[in-house]
Amino acid sequence: MTAQPSIVERTGPGERPLLRTEKRADGVAVVTLDDANAMHNTFTPELGHQLTAALDALENDAAVVAVVIRSGKKDSFFVGANIDFVRTIRFAKDAEDASLEVGRRFARMTNGAKPVVACVHGPALGGGFELALACTATVASDDPKTVLGLPEVKLGLMPAANGLIRVAERAGLRVALDVGLTGRNLRPRRALALGLVDEVVAPSIVLEASVALAKRLTKKRVVRMRSPRVRAEALLFEKNPIGRAVFFRRARAAALAKTRGHYPAVMRMLDVLEKYAASGFAAAAKEESRLFGELVVSETAHRLIDLFFAQTAIKKDTHGDAHPVERIAVLGAGLMGAGIAAVSVKNGIAVRMKDKDDAALGRGLAYVHGALRGDARALALLSTTTDYSGMRHADLVVEAVFEDLDLKRRIVRDIEKIVKPTCVIASNTSSLPIARIAEAAARPEMVVGMHYFSPVPKMPLLEVVRAKATDPRAVATAVAAGRRQGKTVIVVNDGAGFYTTRILAPYLNEAAHLLSEGLPVDAIDHAMVEWGFPVGPLQLLDEVGIDVAAHVNGIMQGAFGERMRAPAAFAKLEADHRSGKKNGRGFYLHARTKGAARRVDETVYGVLAVKPRAGARAKYQDEEIHLRASLVLVNEALRCLDEGILASPRDGDIGAVFGIGFPAFRGGPFRYVDVLGPTEVLRRTRSLEQRLGARFEPASLLVEMARRGKRFYA
Secondary structure (H helix, E strand, C coil), rough: EEEEECCCCCCCCCCCCCCEEECCCEEEEEEEECCCCCCCCCCCCCHHHHHHHHHHHHHHHCCCCCEEEEEECCCCCCCCCCCHHHHHHHCCCHHHHHHHHHHHHHHHHHHCCCCEEEEEEEEEHHHHHHHHHHCCCEEEEECCCCCCCCCCHCCCCCCCCCHHHHHHHHHHHHHHHHHHHHHCEHHHHHHHHCCCCCECCHHHHHHHHHHHHHHHHHCCCCCCCHHHHHHHHHHHHHHHHHHHHHHHHHHHHHHHHCCCCCHHHHHHHHHHHHHHHHHHHHHHHHHHHHHHHHHHHCCHHHHHHHHHHHHHHHHHHCCCCCCCCCCCEEEECHHHHHHHHHHHHHHCCCEEEECHHHHHHHHHHHHHHHCCCCCHHCCCEEEEECCCCCCCCCCCEECCCCCCCHHHHHHHHHHCCCCCCCEEEEEECCCHHHHHCCCCCCCCCHHHEECCCCCCCCCCCEEEEECCCCHHHHHHHHHHHHHCCEEEEEEEECCCCCCCHHHHHHHHHHHHHHHHHHCCCHHHHHHHHHHHHCCCCHHHHHHCCCCHHHHHHHHHHHHHHHCCCCCCCHHHHCCCCEEEEHHHHHHHHCCCCCCCCCEEEHHHHHHHCCCCCCCCCHHHHHHHHHHHHHHHHHHHHHHHHHCCCCCCHHHHHHHHHHHCCHHHHHHCCHHHHHHHHHHHHHHHHHHHHHCCCHHHCCCCHHCCCHHCCCCCCC
C-alpha cells in the first residue's frame, strides 16, 4: 500500500530531527531512524527523547494499530551507543542514570499495548541489538551485511539497556555468556535458531515482511517458547541454587584465566547474569546500570575507547590516489602467502598464487580452503601456478618468501619484467629495509613493503612500509588493498625492522637475557601473560621459529648495534637444531595430548648451560620481568617516533596493540608512558641502565619529554 506522508516529529528547542514517522493506510506506522549527519545511527539522549515521543504519540493514535522501526541508512540498522557521548561522561552516577533511562525507554516498547517490530537490515550492534530485543518481534534480512551482537566488552564496557538479560531470557545463560563475554557477532539465521529474531527474509522484502508480521501481531501476540535446552538450563541454573553456584563459579574461573583480571567488564557481566538467575529481570537490570556506570569511568574503558577512536581515525587517513586493485599475484604459498591469498579472495580480489611445485601449492590451497571454511564463492577467485603465467595483468604483487635479501631482489627483478608499469610490487618482509630490496629494481618507485602478521586471517594489522624512493601512489595502492582485505593499516617509513619488528626484537632479547640469568622459561612467560600479553615471549619464539628469530635478530644487530644483541648462549639453540614448534624442538614440548598443559622442555636449560632458579615464583621476580621486558620495548618505540619511522604516537599504539599483542587495556606504548608519566618512565629506565647496561639507555625523546613535562596525547 502507498504510505501516507503524515509525519510525527517531536523535537525540543534546537534539536534536529533524527527520525521520521510515516503512517500507512493499513494502520501500521513506520518509524525510520536516520541521523543525517552520521554514517550510522547511534543512540544519544536526543534520539532517545525523539523515539520515545514518537512512540508515545503513536500509542495514543487510534488510527495506528502497530509500529515498525527501521533505519534510513542503506546498509546499516543501528550500531549502539554514541561513543563520543559515552566519552564525555565523567561520573559513574551519570552513566548509571543514562543506562536506567535507556532501559526504561526500551521497556515501554516491550510493554506497550501496540506491537512494535524491528526491521533489521545491516549491523544491529550493541544498543541496536538491544533495541531489537526490546521490540515485540524482529525481522532480519539475510544479507551478509546483517549481523547482530553485543560488542561492548571490546570497549571495556557492558550492555546497558538490558539486552544481555533479554538474551538470557530467550536463549539461556550459556548463550548470553558467549554473546556478551566474547562480543562475537551473530548471523541472522543463527540468531533465528536461538530465538533472538523471529523471521529472516531476503533484503528486498524485509520491510514488507516486518509490516505483515506487525499486522499479524495485532491479532495474536508473539508467544516464545523456550527450547528444551533452555528450559533444562533454567531448571539447573535459575531454579537450583546449588547448580547456579557451580555454573557461575566455573564461568568466573574460566573468565579469570582468560582475562587475568585485566578486563573488569567480563566479571561485571557475570555479576548481572547471576543476579538475573537468582533474582529475576528487574533486579538484574538495576544491577546492570550500577555496574555500567562503574565501567564507563574505569581506566580500562578509557584506554580501549582511545584505541577505538584511533582505529576509526586511521581508517580515514588519506595517502593520495591509489591504483585500483582487482587482481593480486602472491609469490609463495606458505603460511604467509596462503594467508594473504585467503584474506584477498574473501574480500572479492582475484588471486594468482605461485610456488615452486604442486606439492607446495597443494599445502597452500588446503590452508586457504580451511581459512575460508570452504566458501566456494571466494575460492573461485583463486588460481595457482608454478611459474609466472597469468600475472601479466596483476595490479599488485606480494612476495612472501624467506627473509633472504638476494632472493627477494631476484624476485622483484623477475616479476617487474612481466607485470605492467603501474603494478605495485610489495615485499612481505618483517625486517629487511625496502630500499635495499628495491636497489636492483628497474622501477624502485613501485616497490613498497607490506608486512602482514601471522596468522594472516586472524591478525588485524598491516604495516605498509614506504622507502624514500617509493611513489606516493604505490603507498596509497598498498593501503587501499590492505583496507579492502579487512586490515587496520599503519604506514611507516623504511628502516631495519620498520616499527613492529624493531620494538619486538629487544622485548624477545630481554626474555632471553632473563632466561640466561636463571629465570625459568615458564616464569618469564607467565609473568608477561599476567602483564597482559596474549602469549609469553619464549612461547612466541617457539611459534615464530627460533631460527627465524635468530636470522632477524642478526639483521637488527647489524643495523642498531649492541643494544639488539641476544645473549651469546642463544647461539647454542641453533647448534642444537632447535627451531621451535615447526620441528618440535624449542623451549616447550610440542608433542602433547589435546587439552594437556603446556610443559617446558627441561633439556633446554642444559643446552644453554643455565640452572633455573628453584622455588616458588616470587612477586619481586614477576615485577623484575614486567619492568625489564616492557620498558625495553617502550624505549625502542620512542626511538622509532623520534627517528621518523612512525608518523605519530597514535600509529605506534595501534601497531603495538594489533601487531604484536601489546596489552590493549594499557593503550599502547605511548599511552602507557602518558599514564605512568614520562618522568617516572625515565626514572625506571635510568635505574635499569645503571644495573644492566647500555641496552636500557633512555631514548632521547623520553629524556626531552620528562624535562619539558610533556605528554604524547592532550
